[in-house]
Structures are given as structure tokens and as C-alpha cells.
Amino acid sequence: MKAKAxxxxxxxxxxxxxxxxxxxxxxxxxxxxxxxxxxxPISRPAVSRHLRLLNRAGLVTDQQVGTRRLYRLDEQxxxxxxxxxxxxxxxxxxxFRLFAENTRPLTQRR
Amino acid sequence: MIEPFRTSxxxxxxxxxxxxxxxxxxSSWWPVEHTAxxxxxxxxxxxxxxxxxxxxxxxxxxxIEWGEVVEWDPPRRLRYLWHIATDPEHATDxxxxxxELPDSSTRIEIEHGGWERLGEIAQSWREANRAGxxxxxxxxxxxxxxx
Numbered sequence: 278m279k280a281k282a283x284x285x286x287x288x289x290x291x292x293x294x295x296x297x298x299x300x301x302x303x304x305x306x307x308x309x310x311x312x313x314x315x316x317x318p319i320s321r322p323a324v325s326r327h328l329r330l331l332n333r334a335g336l337v338t339d340q341q342v343g344t345r346r347l348y349r350l351d352e353q354x355x356x357x358x359x360x361x362x363x364x365x366x367x368x369x370x371x372x373f374r375l376f377a378e379n380t381r382p383l384t385q386r387r
Numbered sequence: 388m389i390e391p392f393r394t395s396x397x398x399x400x401x402x403x404x405x406x407x408x409x410x411x412x413x414s415s416w417w418p419v420e421h422t423a424x425x426x427x428x429x430x431x432x433x434x435x436x437x438x439x440x441x442x443x444x445x446x447x448x449x450x451i452e453w454g455e456v457v458e459w460d461p462p463r464r465l466r467y468l469w470h471i472a473t474d475p476e477h478a479t480d481x482x483x484x485x486x487e488l489p490d491s492s493t494r495i496e497i498e499h500g501g502w503e504r505l506g507e508i509a510q511s512w513r514e515a516n517r518a519g520x521x522x523x524x525x526x527x528x529x530x531x532x533x534x
Contacts, residue, residue, distance in 0.1 A: 362392040366497055368418055370396045373495070376416035377408040378399045 290334035295319060296327045300336060307340070307349035329351065391480075391500025398493045402485040405493045406462035409483060410435060423451045441467055454478060468501075500534060 290296055299313055310328065314321040328348055338351040348370040398405050408416070413431035424430050428446040431453075433439060439456040455475075458466035462485050470478035480501035486494040 333526070362499065363394065363419065366392070366394050366499070368423065370495065370497070371416060372416040373409065374396065374398050376412065377405050380404075380408065380412070 290330055290336065293327070295323075296331055299324070299331065303337060303350050304346060307347040309345050309347055313348070319329055391498045393496070393498050395494055395496040397488065398495055400493060401462075401491050402493045403462040404485045405485050405495065406465065409485075410461075410465065423453070424449065435461075441469075458482075458529075469499075 295317065296382045298317060302308060302313060302316065310324050315383055317324065318338055319327075328337055328339075332339070337348055339346055339348045341347075378387075391416060400408075407484065410433040411413050413433065414429070414477055417431050419425060419427055422431070422443050424443060424445045426445045426447075430444045431441075432444060433441050433456065435456075437456055437459050439459070440452060441454040441456065442452045444450050452466045452470070452475075454469040455478075456465070456467050457480075464485070465483045467481050468475070468478035469481045470476075482498040482500075483495075484496040484498075485508060486496060488494055501507075
């Protein structure tokens with residue numbers, strides 16, 4: 278799995294309850310895709326899709342251990358999570374500020 | 388308890404304009420890549436009352452719900468449940484405070500929390516993974532806090 282090609286957004290990563298659940302599961306210990314799928318009401322391919330998105334958001338990484346591929350929280354994940362929310366809200370804030378500062382009060386427009 | 392994400396910034400306009408711009412003109416500034424449809428020309432609409440819907444409407448007329456207004460206190464405070472791309476029962480909480488500054492500009496304070504609201508499915512094994520929950524994840528999410 279190639280890491281961090283781009284960052285996800287909140288709707289693609291922590292905005293989804295299954296992905297938050299996977300993050301919580303991996304906080305306990307590394308797991309294979311099958312182990313994660315066994316604990317959740319979604320299919321193995323669905324788990325793989327969620328893991329790919331979490332990987333792109335920099336939250337999860339993987340490692341081959343013998344015949345098994347194990348997924349774990351990225352050690353840099355805390356920083357990634359902070360940056361990722363800061364990036365999203367920063368983007369929203371910047372666009373909002375530009376708009377609000379360059380428009381007249383809506384109720385006082387002549 | 389997972390620490391909410393917090394951030395703030397100042398805007399050179401009065402709170403009533405900032406509040407109105409946030410709630411009535413979101414279509415003009417909300418990044419289209421952070422919509423559910425990702426479609427250019429999508430409108431973002433707030434129903435201006437507690438219990439009001441927050442949703443987007445694509446140019447084709449498709450409506451996708453984002454959340455629900457929990458507190459409507461213009462021009463000071465806005466709170467909503469935000470469940471874009473997930474089920475309503477797994478919504479996160481967004482609070483926007485519009486604080487008037489002495490120079491009549493506005494400080495926008497954003498708090499985005501409710502990350503612990505994982506729903507019943509997660510709840511069942513959350514009990515089984517208490518060590519993990521109490522260990523790594525809180526520090527993981529507390530790092531989301533911006534000082």
C-alpha cells in the first residue's frame with residue numbers, strides 16, 4: 278500500500294463510523310483485513326476500501342508479517358489526524374473569511 | 388472522552404454578517420470538494436431554526452442531508468449535528484461561536500467533536516477493547532487539538 282498520495286477529507290476518513298471503528302480497533306493492536314472484517318458487519322472488500330482511505334489520510338499503515346499483512350495505526354497518525362482536521366477547517370475558514378470580508382452585510386445591502 | 392478539534396480565526400466584519408454569511412451563503416464559499424456530491428453548482432442550505440435540516444442540493448435537484456441544527460442563536464452561536472456521508476446516529480458535533488471583538492470584527496471559534504459517538508456496532512466491541520480505547524486513541528485524537 279502506497280502511503281499518503283493525498284490526504285482524505287473528513288467525509289472520506291473520520292467522518293465515517295466504520296472507519297472510526299477500524300481506527301479504534303487498530304488502536305488496540307495490529308490486525309489483518311480478515312480479523313477486522315470478522316468483527317464488523319461489513320465485507321472484507323469493504324474493509325479493504327476503508328483501509329485504503331485511512332491509509333491515504335495518513336492514519337493507518339500496513340506491514341507484511343510472514344504470510345499475513347497486518348494493519349496498524351501509523352505512528353505519525355496523531356500528527357496526521359491533527360493536520361488533516363486543521364487542513365480541512367483551515368481551508369473552510371480561509372474561503373469563509375474571503376467571502377465574509379468582501380461582501381456587504383446581507384441585511385443592509387442597497 | 389475524545390478531545391474535540393478546536394480552531395479559531397478572525398474575520399474583519401461584524402458578527403451578524405459573519406453569521407448570515409455562514410448560514411445563508413454557504414454555497415458561495417464552502418469548498419465543493421467537501422460536499423457529498425462533489426458537483427460544481429451544488430447549493431448548501433441551512434433551515435434557520437432548531438431542528439432545521441442542513442443539506443446540499445445538486446444542480447440536478449438531488450438533495451443530500453448533512454445534518455441538523457441543534458442550536459440557533461444568531462448572531463452568536465450555531466451548533467449542528469453533522470452526519471455527511473454517514474448515518475445520522477453516527478453524527479459528529481460542530482459548534483461555531485461568533486465572538487464580537489473590540490474593533491467590531493469577529494472571532495470565529497470552531498469546535499468539532501463527538502468522535503466517540505461510534506454507534507451500537509462499535510459499542511459492542513468497544514467494551515471488549517477497553518484497553519485500546521483507554522490507551523492509544525484518546526491521545527491520538529487529543530493531538531487533533533490546535534492550541
